[in-house]
Structure formats: C-alpha cells, structure tokens
Amino acid sequence: MDEKVKIARLSVISNTLLTGGKLAVGLAMNSVAVISEALHSGLDLTAALIAYASVRQSSRPADAEHNYGHGKFENVAAIIEALLIVAAGIMIVLQSIPKLLGAREVHHLGLGMAVMGLSAAVNLVISSLLMRTARRTGSPALEADAWHLRTDVYTSAGVFMAMLAIQLTGWYILDPLIALAVSLFIFKAAYDLLRGSWGSIVDARLPDDEERLIRQVLTSYAGEFVQFHDLRTRRAGPDRHIDFHLVVPGYRPISQVHQLCDAIEDDIRRQLDGASVLIHTEPCRPGTSDCHVCRVHISLAGSAQKHRCEECHACAGRLEGVPPDTNGNG
Incomplete structure (x- = not known):
C-alpha cells in the first residue's frame, strides 16, 4: 500500500x-x-x-x-x-x-x-x-x-x-x-x-495465462483428489477471486482434506498476488465417472488401499472382477 x-x-x-x-x-x-x-x-x-x-x-x-x-x-x-x-x-x-x-x-x-x-x-x-x-x-x-x-x-x-x-x-x-x-x-x-x-x-474471468497457472497448481496435486470442476474467476482492482469444486475420495478424513485445500490455496497465492481462493469440497460419487479416477488410485496404491475406500466399493469390485452393486448401496 x-x-x-x-x-x-x-x-x-x-x-x-x-x-x-x-x-x-x-x-x-x-x-x-x-x-x-x-x-x-x-x-x-x-x-x-x-x-x-x-x-x-x-x-x-x-x-x-x-x-x-x-x-x-x-x-x-x-x-x-x-x-x-x-x-x-x-x-x-x-x-x-x-x-x-x-x-x-x-x-x-x-x-x-x-x-x-x-x-x-x-x-x-x-x-x-x-x-x-x-x-x-x-x-x-x-x-x-x-x-x-x-x-x-x-x-x-x-x-x-x-x-x-x-x-x-x-x-x-x-x-x-x-x-x-x-x-x-x-x-x-x-x-x-x-x-x-x-x-x-462486470466480473469477466481472469486472463487465459492466469487461469492456466491455477490449473497447473491443481494438476500438481492430481494424486490427492479425484477431480475439480466449476472453476470461476474474477478480478476486483488488484485482487483476484477464485473458486472451484474439488472432488475428493469419500474415505478421506476431513482434516486431511482441509490440509490439502490449504496447500492448494497457498500455492495459488504464490503464483497470483492478491488471490482470494474458495474451495468447495465434495466426496466422490460411486457409479459415476469419478470411479475411473478412484480405480486408478486403487490400482496404484495396491490392496492395502482397497479396504479404506469405503465409498468406492464399485471401483474395487471392478478390479476384483465382481460387478458393482446397482442398488445404490455403493
């Protein structure tokens, strides 16, 4: 100032x-x-x-x-x-x-x-x-x-x-x-x-190069969440306002999710001065496209990870060759 x-x-x-x-x-x-x-x-x-x-x-x-x-x-x-x-x-x-x-x-x-x-x-x-x-x-x-x-x-x-x-x-x-x-x-x-x-x-979005930096930060944490969507950006004077939805594995404790969000926010602020970041987190949804990412996570983590994925039985079931539950029970 x-x-x-x-x-x-x-x-x-x-x-x-x-x-x-x-x-x-x-x-x-x-x-x-x-x-x-x-x-x-x-x-x-x-x-x-x-x-x-x-x-x-x-x-x-x-x-x-x-x-x-x-x-x-x-x-x-x-x-x-x-x-x-x-x-x-x-x-x-x-x-x-x-x-x-x-x-x-x-x-x-x-x-x-x-x-x-x-x-x-x-x-x-x-x-x-x-x-x-x-x-x-x-x-x-x-x-x-x-x-x-x-x-x-x-x-x-x-x-x-x-x-x-x-x-x-x-x-x-x-x-x-x-x-x-x-x-x-x-x-x-x-x-x-x-x-x-x-x-x-009129709240036009940030320039392409700045949004590219945001996506690069999120990509660097790709192994920690399932996906992100609804990225929105705008500028107010010298300040930048950024918000998006972050889909995380349903089994993950809220404290770990909070730490992940803090780390992402800090990295975005380091890339863009005056950035105010708001992240809305939501659990993955079994039986949807989220399961593809979970399947990759599970195969990489090995069998030790499978029993932790309490909300992704559908993904684990596919890996075991067992058809997923179609009654909405996971």
Missing part, C-alpha cells in the same frame, strides 16, 4: 508542475498545440488525484459493508480516468478545428520545444515507474494513470516535432494538425482503458 500511495503522490506532484508550465508557455506562444498539451496535463493531474485517492481506498481491508474488500474502487477510478482522457481529446479537437481553418502565427518556438522536450522526458520516467508498480501490484488505477502519462509522452514529442517543423518550414498549419493527431492517440488510450476496466466491473 505504501509503495502504491508514494508513486501516486509523485504523479500528482509532477503533473501539477507540468500543467502550470505548459499553460504559461502555450499562452505566451499563442500555440493551440501547446495549450492542448496543457489541457491534457490538467486532466492527467485530475486522473493522478483520482488514482491517489483510489489506491488509498482500495488498500483498506474488507468490512461489514464491503465483504470482498475495496479493490473495485480502483476499477471505478480507471473508468473515470478513461472518460477524462476522452474529454481531453474532445477539447483538443474543438480548439484545433477553428485554428485549422485560419492558422495563426506561433511565437517563441524555441521555448515551446524546450517545454515539450522536458515534459516528454519527465513523463517518460514517471509513467515507467507507475507502470512497473501497477504491474507488480496489479493496480488498474495506477495502470490508468501510467497510460495517461504515456500518451502525454507521445503527444509532447509530437508537438516538439511540430514546433521544429514550423521553425524550419514556416507552415503554421502544422500546429492544429499535430493537435488533431494528438487527439487520436488520446482516444486510443481511452478505449484500451475502458475495455480493461469494464471487464473487471
């Missing part, structure tokens, strides 16, 4: 300084591209404040009102941040179209290039730190904030190249054209953020 809060606070500070600097320079230059970048950074600042508040909230433990914790506060924050990115793109388009129809001279190009270059460099560093922390902690709010700043890197670099091109060619129409190109990057980033965060809000 401290790591996430610290990096979110750093994003707030850097965005505050960059927003003020870009706005002052853009007004002095009469550049719609630089002013658009200032508006973009202003929304980045708003997004950073939202991310800061959401990571503090999501780190709170579960309580009586939020039994599953506060992780989805980060998903809500990420959606709000994505909508702010859309708003930034719309403002840039609205400012650029009039200038496109009547391009005006842009002043102090050297100053604009210096500010854009500095902005791109600072945001590249901060966004890289945010993205690294977001992936390590599974924080969608920090990831959204990182994408805010990463788009700022691209757009600042684009405006820098526009200022350079204007200085070399004198084509002032490049100023609104570059601003419109900036808006396209912004809309693409907003779409990606909305798609990812909306999936968590």
Whole structure:
C-alpha cells in the first residue's frame, strides 16, 4: 500500500508542475498545440488525484459493508480516468478545428520545444515507474494513470516535432494538425482503458495465462483428489477471486482434506498476488465417472488401499472382477 500511495503522490506532484508550465508557455506562444498539451496535463493531474485517492481506498481491508474488500474502487477510478482522457481529446479537437481553418502565427518556438522536450522526458520516467508498480501490484488505477502519462509522452514529442517543423518550414498549419493527431492517440488510450476496466466491473474471468497457472497448481496435486470442476474467476482492482469444486475420495478424513485445500490455496497465492481462493469440497460419487479416477488410485496404491475406500466399493469390485452393486448401496 505504501509503495502504491508514494508513486501516486509523485504523479500528482509532477503533473501539477507540468500543467502550470505548459499553460504559461502555450499562452505566451499563442500555440493551440501547446495549450492542448496543457489541457491534457490538467486532466492527467485530475486522473493522478483520482488514482491517489483510489489506491488509498482500495488498500483498506474488507468490512461489514464491503465483504470482498475495496479493490473495485480502483476499477471505478480507471473508468473515470478513461472518460477524462476522452474529454481531453474532445477539447483538443474543438480548439484545433477553428485554428485549422485560419492558422495563426506561433511565437517563441524555441521555448515551446524546450517545454515539450522536458515534459516528454519527465513523463517518460514517471509513467515507467507507475507502470512497473501497477504491474507488480496489479493496480488498474495506477495502470490508468501510467497510460495517461504515456500518451502525454507521445503527444509532447509530437508537438516538439511540430514546433521544429514550423521553425524550419514556416507552415503554421502544422500546429492544429499535430493537435488533431494528438487527439487520436488520446482516444486510443481511452478505449484500451475502458475495455480493461469494464471487464473487471462486470466480473469477466481472469486472463487465459492466469487461469492456466491455477490449473497447473491443481494438476500438481492430481494424486490427492479425484477431480475439480466449476472453476470461476474474477478480478476486483488488484485482487483476484477464485473458486472451484474439488472432488475428493469419500474415505478421506476431513482434516486431511482441509490440509490439502490449504496447500492448494497457498500455492495459488504464490503464483497470483492478491488471490482470494474458495474451495468447495465434495466426496466422490460411486457409479459415476469419478470411479475411473478412484480405480486408478486403487490400482496404484495396491490392496492395502482397497479396504479404506469405503465409498468406492464399485471401483474395487471392478478390479476384483465382481460387478458393482446397482442398488445404490455403493
């Protein structure tokens, strides 16, 4: 929690300084591209404040009102941040179209290039730190904030190249054209953020690679249970919720089953940070497909195992060449 809060606070500070600097320079230059970048950074600042508040909230433990914790506060924050990115793109388009129809001279190009270059460099560093922390902690709010700043890197670099091109060619129409190109990057980033965060809000399952890790853990314990089914997964902010049914041999004492479940849960948590695992155990059912697995267990364990399988007489009967009881008595 401290790591996430610290990096979110750093994003707030850097965005505050960059927003003020870009706005002052853009007004002095009469550049719609630089002013658009200032508006973009202003929304980045708003997004950073939202991310800061959401990571503090999501780190709170579960309580009586939020039994599953506060992780989805980060998903809500990420959606709000994505909508702010859309708003930034719309403002840039609205400012650029009039200038496109009547391009005006842009002043102090050297100053604009210096500010854009500095902005791109600072945001590249901060966004890289945010993205690294977001992936390590599974924080969608920090990831959204990182994408805010990463788009700022691209757009600042684009405006820098526009200022350079204007200085070399004198084509002032490049100023609104570059601003419109900036808006396209912004809309693409907003779409990606909305798609990812909306999936968590509507309880979409975990990605294929994460579910594959869960199945690999279960496979490593294959000799300890009969089968598993009804695997369900979802994500809430940085937290992952996993539940499934585990079919175990009916003769096994509940204490052994509990130990098995604890071991599986611990291994899944080691593979997936922030995983909350719920396992519903049930005994095997003689006379069904479960018996095939029991038959394998019995043949591997030898005759010493047969007398323990009190609920799998049907399986043992097949091994002895005796037909199973069809009256439901095992």
